[in-house]
Amino acid sequence: MHAVYDLETSPNVWTCVMMPFAEHDERHWTYEISERRDDSRHLAYDLRSGKITRLIGFNNVNFDYPLLHHLLWMVDAGFSGHELAFGLFNKAQEIIGSENQWENRVYEPVVQQVDLFLIHHFDNRAKMTSLKVIEFNMQSPSVEEMPFPVGTWLKPEEIDTLISYNLNDVRETKRFAHKSIDAITFREQLIERGWFGDEVLNYNDTKIGKEYFKKRLEERQPGLTRNRNGKKPQTHRQRIHLAECIFPYVQFDRPELRDMLDRLRGVSFSGYETKAAYRETITLDGFTFDIGQGGIHGSVNNRTLIADAGRVIIDIDATGYYPSIAIVNRLRPEHLGEAFCDVYREVRDAREVAKDAGLKVEAGTLKLSSNGVFGDFGNAHSIFYDPKTLIDVTINGQLMLTMLAEQLMRIPTLEMIQMNTDGVTVRVHVANRHIVDAMCEWWQNVTKLRLEFNEYEMMAIRDVNNYIALDKKGKRKRKGVYDWEMLSGSTGGQLAWNRDFSGLVIPKAAEAALIDDTDPAFTIDNHTTPYDFLMRARVTGGSKLQLADGTPLPKTVRYYISTDGQPLVKIMPPLKGQLEPRRIGIHAEGQATCVGDRKNGYRCSACNAPFPTKAVFESHNKERHAWGVTTRNQWNGDLSGLNTKFYVQEAERLIF
Numbered sequence: 001m002h003a004v005y006d007l008e009t010s011p012n013v014w015t016c017v018m019m020p021f022a023e024h025d026e027r028h029w030t031y032e033i034s035e036r037r038d039d040s041r042h043l044a045y046d047l048r049s050g051k052i053t054r055l056i057g058f059n060n061v062n063f064d065y066p067l068l069h070h071l072l073w074m075v076d077a078g079f080s081g082h083e084l085a086f087g088l089f090n091k092a093q094e095i096i097g098s099e100n101q102w103e104n105r106v107y108e109p110v111v112q113q114v115d116l117f118l119i120h121h122f123d124n125r126a127k128m129t130s131l132k133v134i135e136f137n138m139q140s141p142s143v144e145e146m147p148f149p150v151g152t153w154l155k156p157e158e159i160d161t162l163i164s165y166n167l168n169d170v171r172e173t174k175r176f177a178h179k180s181i182d183a184i185t186f187r188e189q190l191i192e193r194g195w196f197g198d199e200v201l202n203y204n205d206t207k208i209g210k211e212y213f214k215k216r217l218e219e220r221q222p223g224l225t226r227n228r229n230g231k232k233p234q235t236h237r238q239r240i241h242l243a244e245c246i247f248p249y250v251q252f253d254r255p256e257l258r259d260m261l262d263r264l265r266g267v268s269f270s271g272y273e274t275k276a277a278y279r280e281t282i283t284l285d286g287f288t289f290d291i292g293q294g295g296i297h298g299s300v301n302n303r304t305l306i307a308d309a310g311r312v313i314i315d316i317d318a319t320g321y322y323p324s325i326a327i328v329n330r331l332r333p334e335h336l337g338e339a340f341c342d343v344y345r346e347v348r349d350a351r352e353v354a355k356d357a358g359l360k361v362e363a364g365t366l367k368l369s370s371n372g373v374f375g376d377f378g379n380a381h382s383i384f385y386d387p388k389t390l391i392d393v394t395i396n397g398q399l400m401l402t403m404l405a406e407q408l409m410r411i412p413t414l415e416m417i418q419m420n421t422d423g424v425t426v427r428v429h430v431a432n433r434h435i436v437d438a439m440c441e442w443w444q445n446v447t448k449l450r451l452e453f454n455e456y457e458m459m460a461i462r463d464v465n466n467y468i469a470l471d472k473k474g475k476r477k478r479k480g481v482y483d484w485e486m487l488s489g490s491t492g493g494q495l496a497w498n499r500d501f502s503g504l505v506i507p508k509a510a511e512a513a514l515i516d517d518t519d520p521a522f523t524i525d526n527h528t529t530p531y532d533f534l535m536r537a538r539v540t541g542g543s544k545l546q547l548a549d550g551t552p553l554p555k556t557v558r559y560y561i562s563t564d565g566q567p568l569v570k571i572m573p574p575l576k577g578q579l580e581p582r583r584i585g586i587h588a589e590g591q592a593t594c595v596g597d598r599k600n601g602y603r604c605s606a607c608n609a610p611f612p613t614k615a616v617f618e619s620h621n622k623e624r625h626a627w628g629v630t631t632r633n634q635w636n637g638d639l640s641g642l643n644t645k646f647y648v649q650e651a652e653r654l655i656f
Helices: 040-048 060-076 081-097 131-137 156-179 181-192 198-202 205-220 255-265 321-328 334-356 360-378 387-408 430-447 505-516 520-525 614-624 644-653
Strands: 002-009 014-020 029-033 054-057 112-115 239-241 268-270 279-284 287-292 295-299 303-306 311-318 415-420 423-429 451-463 466-471 476-479 535-538 544-547 556-562 568-572 582-586 594-597 601-604 628-631
Touching: 002 060, 002 081, 002 156, 014 081, 014 156, 029 040, 029 081, 029 156, 040 060, 054 060, 054 156, 060 081, 060 112, 112 198, 131 156, 131 535, 131 556, 156 181, 181 198, 181 360, 205 334, 205 360, 239 387, 255 279, 255 387, 279 387, 287 387, 295 387, 303 415, 311 321, 311 430, 321 334, 321 360, 321 387, 334 360, 360 387, 387 415, 387 423, 387 430, 415 451, 423 430, 423 451, 430 451, 451 505, 466 505, 476 505, 505 520, 505 644, 520 644, 594 614, 601 614
Parallel strands: 002 054, 054 112
Antiparallel strands: 002 014, 014 029, 239 268, 279 287, 287 295, 295 415, 303 451, 311 423, 311 451, 415 423, 451 466, 466 476, 535 556, 544 568, 556 628, 568 582, 594 601
16 A cells, blocks of 8 residues: 655654545544554554555655654664654654755665655755645645644643644645656656666656666766766866857857957856856847846847737747757767767657657656756766856857847848747748748758747737747747746646745736736636635744734745735844844735825825825835735635735736
8 A cells, every 4th residue: 555644743742644645545544652652563563564565755755754764763672652752853853953864864765755845856945845835835725834833742632633733734745646646657657667766756857867867878888977086977177268168150240249259258267156157238229138157038028019910929949959059069078978979869869759759758758868967067966067068058059049139130120029048039020031931040050950930929028037928829828927827847747836826816817918908907806716816925944924913823824915904924033133033024015005296295095194205105104004914724715805906906017
């Protein structure tokens, strides 16, 4: 039986709750170690008996299972009762306080482990996500925080409260496991094909790609990826000179671009400090874009562009851009040699074959391999580390895209809409469409790269990272603040669970206004998905959440903006050298407006109070008219007192 599990610890109580993984099986088993019960030997027998074939959890590889393993050791050593509970609590605190997440990991568990935290790469600092955030994003009926402070000695009557909380976490973990079923199945299929062992069950997508690539390198040249003199094979660079990186065929016609190229060829920097190594801002025919180590970015702002009878909007993307640059130009980390280039090309070609044949597992793995390896050129902990290779790829990618833009901008009537990382979007008269095709064909011949094309009916673009586009087939592409679908693009089609799913009615109303010309107030007043109005706030560390009257709140709070609620406040520890904690209002910008003028005086639209200046009014607005909230950590669909004015105002901020 596969089971989902979670543990809770206190100095005098330890609990473990398990449920069958089968979706509609609501049975559960509770193991308790306290003054009133000692189920430790029963649990040890169940773990070792083989009847539990897999344990699925959330951060279980680095926390829950090491505790279970420690429990087995303590049982074998003869500990029982309060000794076990206290010993397990101390072990839990040791794990939590450890600076190295790997040192407590058990590599040969008694029961196979599947960790949703690792699969979704939540161990990455940029993606760190708690189960409570997942519960909010899954629209769970209950978002519960631990009912007792860490280290509390529980009274007998409080143990059942702890078990109830433990059971709720297991139910929510099980729900998340089933929402992650495609990702789990993908990893199981990799094992079935013999490409990986059981360890892949806890690999994130990127790691799958990199480990697969390493296997292929080892097959090509045994020993290539192994440690040398106790260190990972890597290439370190004291200095990187862009003149040695830029391809000879990168050339420009316009003087301002030739000058930029000359400046870049004169740039050199430390190989250990590449993030802000170079930066150029260029304006061509009124269109401004930036080139820097982080990419190329430029766009029109706050524009809605339409493809009418005389003009077309064309989105032009380079296929697999950065990996393809490395493959076509045989760029590689110096220490991995020509074998790297050969394997990289083989992986790309094999992916195309698998994709055409409908082999999803193979195609997905090979895609992860191509993308993951490129990302590690700049990773100082990776065997693919060579910062010059990273710069070789990125600087040429940006300059080659600029070459394409320069030629396209020579076309009469063509309007540049955006440039971003791997492509450009333009609007041009239909009569000149063939020139666009000719310029793209020229570029492909020069670079040996491939371009893909998509036509849009319209595009509403706030800036380069935030826009909505409607293509000829009626499909909508959403980016940045307009993206309410929250798709991650990962293998298996997982959602981007690390993102904030708060107030989804806001981007939906903005989209309806920009694409369908619908008043946001109408969309919001008639919206039929109540959960889209809910928001979340979360604090970590020593910070706290409370209502304006001082009512304490959990660290994760689910709420909506209401007409009869109280303002929400975040209390942060004092800054160094100060005694008073910091008090920061959430949605504290105020819902009133300043009316009047300097000559006749300013007044508050909400309470008609007079003010000598707008600055004084702003302070009053934040203090007296901050938006109120109603908390709903327990959710039954009720939105009593919903203040739609807030949601309309936020939607209007996204409309231009």
